[in-house]
Amino acid sequence: xxxxxxxxxxxxxxxxxxxxxxAFSVALEADVTQVLLIxxxxxxxxxxxxxxxxLGIAPHVRFLGVRSEIPQLMQAADGFVLSSVFEGMPxxxxxxxxxxxxxxxxxVGGNAEVLPHEQRSLLVPPGQPRELGxxxxxxxxLSDADRRALGKAAREFVLARFGMDAILDQWxxxxxxLLEQKKILETVELSR
Numbered sequence: 001x002x003x004x005x006x007x008x009x010x011x012x013x014x015x016x017x018x019x020x021x022x023a024f025s026v027a028l029e030a031d032v033t034q035v036l037l038i039x040x041x042x043x044x045x046x047x048x049x050x051x052x053x054x055l056g057i058a059p060h061v062r063f064l065g066v067r068s069e070i071p072q073l074m075q076a077a078d079g080f081v082l083s084s085v086f087e088g089m090p091x092x093x094x095x096x097x098x099x100x101x102x103x104x105x106x107x108v109g110g111n112a113e114v115l116p117h118e119q120r121s122l123l124v125p126p127g128q129p130r131e132l133g134x135x136x137x138x139x140x141x142l143s144d145a146d147r148r149a150l151g152k153a154a155r156e157f158v159l160a161r162f163g164m165d166a167i168l169d170q171w172x173x174x175x176x177x178l179l180e181q182k183k184i185l186e187t188v189e190l191s192r
Contacts, residue, residue, distance in 0.1 A: 001033060002033045002034055002035045003032050003033065003034045003035070003078045003079065003140045004034075004035050004037060004076065004077045004078045004079075005024070005027075005034060005035065005036045005037065005077065005078070005079050005080070005081050005136065005140075006037050006039070006073055006074060006077035006079070006080050006081070006096075006101070007020060007036065007037070007038045007039070007040075007080070007081050007082065007083075008038075008039045008040060008070055008073075008080075008092050009039075009040045009082070009084075009092060010040050010041070010042040011038075011040050011041055011042030011043065011044040011045050011048060012042045012043060012044055013044065013085075014084060014085055014086050015040075015042075015044075015082075015083065015084050015085075016083045016084055016085045016106075016126065016127065017038065017044060017048050017083065018044075018047070018048065018051055019083045019126070019127055019128070019129045019132060020036075020081060020083035020129075020132065021036075021048065021051050021052055021055060021057065021061070022051075022055065022129035022133070023081075023083065023129040023130070023131075023132035023133035023136060024036045024057060024060070024061070024081075024133065024136065025055045025056070025057050025129075025133065026129060026130055026132075026133020026134060026136070026137065027133045027136035027137050027140060028057060028060060029133075029137070030137040030140055030141055031141075032137075032140045032141055034060060034140055035060050035061070035062065036057075036060060036061045036062070036081075037062050037064055037073065037077065038061065038062065038063050038064060039064045039065070039066070039067045039070060039073060040064075040065075040066065041065055041066045045063065048063070049063070070095065071095070071099060074095065074096055074099035074101050075099055077101060078101075078102075078140075078147065079101065079102050079103070079104065079136070079139050079140065079147070080092075080093070080096040080101045080102070080103040080104070080105075081103070081104045081105070081132075081136060082103070082104075082105040082106065082111065083105075083106055083126070083132060084105075084106055084108055084109075084111075084126065085106070085108060085126040085127060086108055086109060086126075087106075087108050087109030087110060087111055088109050088110055089109070089110035089113065089114075090105075090109065090110060090111060090114065093105065093111060093114040093115075094114060094158055094162055096154075097114055097115075097154040097155055097157065097158035098155055098158050098159065099151075099155070100148075100151035100152055100154065100155040101151055101154070102119070102122075102139055102142075102147055102150035102151045102154060103115065103119070103122065103154065104122045104123075104124075104132065104135045104136050104139055105122070105123055105124075106123065106124060106125065106126040106127075106132070107120075107123040107124060107125055107126070108126050111123060113161075114154075114157075114158060114162075115154065115157070116153050116154060116157040118153070119150060119153065119154065121135075122135050122138070122139060123135075
């Protein structure tokens, strides 16, 4: 009966779980029963344990440690949250998208590239717990049908943009362009 948030990643400063925990305390202000599941391990774990106690949210947070069944966790969750202060192209968001999991994340690195344009309102500036928490509230308060529609759109977007067929098409286009450029250069060289 709880809305299950899932976060996956190293428990290190760059992932900014402190902001996520503060945001989750804001998300809990909504009239929705919620739990935050965090899969991962790292040097910040003792600090994060203490912070959950300090914020009074410990009964709603589960540190799962390193897990091998991330796809199953994503299938069981209702929403995904990422609070990083820095990212490249976050594989975990691609995995969440393919799993049909709606996402709330910080607007850093390639995070915006993983979400369909209409879902980018669920991206917030890094280090802003109130804004992240309000975005979590918006997602948690959606109807099941609306949330599933967001997840379906994210899945379709990720597969269309980052799926094997899309990547192969991009490589084929690149090789074709390079071959055409080579032919042009050869023609120029021959005409000299």
